[in-house]
Amino acid sequence: MKYIDEFHDPxxxxxxxxxxxxxxxxxxxxxxxxxxxTHSIIRHGIDQLLPDSLELIHGPGCPVxxxxxxxxxxxxxxxxxPGVVFCSFGxxxxxxGTGRDLFQVKSAGGDVRVVYSPxxxxxxxxxxxxxxxxxxxxxxxxxxxxxxxxxxEARRLGIANFSLLVSHVRVPPAVEAIMRAPQCRxxxxxxxxxxxxxxxxxxxPALAERYRVPIVVTGFEPLDILEGVRRAVRQLESGEHxxxxxxxxxxxxxxxxxxxxxxxxxxxxxxxSWRGIGTIPDSGxxxxxxxxxxxxxxxxxxxxxxxxxxxxxxxxxxxxxxxKPHACEAFGTLCTPRTPLGATMVSSEGxxxxxxxxxxxxxxxxxxxxxxxxxxxxxxxxxxxxxxxxLG
Numbered sequence: 223m224k225y226i227d228e229f230h231d232p233x234x235x236x237x238x239x240x241x242x243x244x245x246x247x248x249x250x251x252x253x254x255x256x257x258x259x260t261h262s263i264i265r266h267g268i269d270q271l272l273p274d275s276l277e278l279i280h281g282p283g284c285p286v287x288x289x290x291x292x293x294x295x296x297x298x299x300x301x302x303x304p305g306v307v308f309c310s311f312g313x314x315x316x317x318x319g320t321g322r323d324l325f326q327v328k329s330a331g332g333d334v335r336v337v338y339s340p341x342x343x344x345x346x347x348x349x350x351x352x353x354x355x356x357x358x359x360x361x362x363x364x365x366x367x368x369x370x371x372x373x374x375e376a377r378r379l380g381i382a383n384f385s386l387l388v389s390h391v392r393v394p395p396a397v398e399a400i401m402r403a404p405q406c407r408x409x410x411x412x413x414x415x416x417x418x419x420x421x422x423x424x425x426x427p428a429l430a431e432r433y434r435v436p437i438v439v440t441g442f443e444p445l446d447i448l449e450g451v452r453r454a455v456r457q458l459e460s461g462e463h464x465x466x467x468x469x470x471x472x473x474x475x476x477x478x479x480x481x482x483x484x485x486x487x488x489x490x491x492x493x494x495s496w497r498g499i500g501t502i503p504d505s506g507x508x509x510x511x512x513x514x515x516x517x518x519x520x521x522x523x524x525x526x527x528x529x530x531x532x533x534x535x536x537x538x539x540x541x542x543x544x545x546k547p548h549a550c551e552a553f554g555t556l557c558t559p560r561t562p563l564g565a566t567m568v569s570s571e572g573x574x575x576x577x578x579x580x581x582x583x584x585x586x587x588x589x590x591x592x593x594x595x596x597x598x599x600x601x602x603x604x605x606x607x608x609x610x611x612x613l614g
Contacts, residue, residue, distance in 0.1 A: 292527050314360065
C-alpha cells in the first residue's frame with residue numbers, strides 16, 4: 223500500500239458491503255471505541271450503508287471528551303496563575319470547564335500556549351528558567367509514551383521548572399466497564415488501532431472471553447472500518463468471540479517495546495475519573511513516586527476543586543453509547559461548536575462534533591440520504607456507496 227487513497231477504493235468498499243449484507247441475518251450492535259473512527263464513519267456515511275439491523279454505537283474513545291471536568295478546572299486554575307506558562311495541544315483550549323475555558327484564561331492575560339509536542343513545552347521551560355511551565359498531558363495510551371519520555375528528559379537535563387498535569391486513561395478497563403453496565407447493548411467492539419500499536423493486543427483476549435464478545439482491532443480509513451465490521455459480524459453470526467487484528471500494518475500483538483518500557487518507568491496505574499461516566503478502577507496512569515516532583519497537581523496544590531456540569535448537557539450518555547448526539551435536546555441549539563456545553567461538541571474527535579459537522583441534525587433523517595434524494599439504502603443496493611459518501 224503506497225497511498226491513502228487505496229483505503230477509499232469504492233469498488234473494494236462495495237465488495238465489503240456486499241459481504242456484510244450477505245452475512246447479517248439478525249440484529250447486532252457494535253461499538254467503535256475511538257472517536258477518530260466515529261468521525262470516519264459519520265463523514266463517509268458508513269453507518270447508513272450497513273444493514274438496518276446492524277447498529278454502530280459510538281464509544282467513549284475521545285481523550286479530550288473523557289477528561290474529567292475537575293481536571294479541566296485544575297488546568298484553568300493553574301493556567302491563570304502569575305508566572306505560569308501553560309502549554310497544551312490546541313484541541314483542549316475550547317473544552318469548557320466550570321464557567322470558562324483556556325481561551326478565556328488566555329484572553330484575561332494568562333500565558334496559554336499551543337504546542338505540537340510535549341517536548342516543545344520542555345523547550346519553553348529550558349528557555350524560561352524563571353517561569354513555571356506546565357504541559358497538559360491527556361490522552362489514551364497513544365500519547366503516554368511521548369509524555370513519559372518528556373518527563374524522563376526533564377529529570378535527565380535537570381529542568382526543574384517543568385511539570386505535567388496528567389490525565390491519562392486506559393482503554394481495556396473502559397471496555398470492561400461498558401460491558402458490566404446494566405444497560406449495555408454492545409455485542410462486539412472495533413478496537414482502536416493506534417492504541418494497540420503502542421500497547422499491543424494482549425489485554426483483549428481475556429475481555430473477549432469473559433464477556434463473550436468479538437474484539438476486532440481496526441484502523442481509521444473507510445476500508446479499515448468496513449473490514450473490521452465484516453470480521454465482527456462474521457464472528458457474531460457464527461457464535462465466536464475472539465480478538466482479531468484487522469490492522470496488521472500498524473499493530474503487533476506485543477505492541478511497541480521501547481514505548482511500553484518508558485511508560486512503565488515513568489507512570490503507574492491508578493483509578494481515573496472519566497467525564498460523564500465516573501470513576502473506573504485501574505483505568506488511568508499517574509506519575510510514579512520517582513517522578514512525583516514533576517506532577518503539576520502536587521506542585522500547585524489543586525487537589526480540592528469543585529465542579530458543576532451543565533444540567534442541559536447529555537454528553538455522558540453520548541459517551542456511554544446510550545444515545546446518539548442528536549437525541550440531546552441541547553444539540554445544535556444551546557450546544558454548538560461555538561457555544562459548547564460539553565467536550566463532545568468541541569473536540570475534533572467528539573461524536574457530537576461529528577454529527578454537527580456532517581449535518582446529522584435530527585434522529586431518523588440522515589443528512590446524506592436527504593441530500594441525495596434517496597430512500598434508505600437496501601441490503602443489495604451497494605452501488606450507492608460512491609454516491610452516498612466520499613469513498614471515491
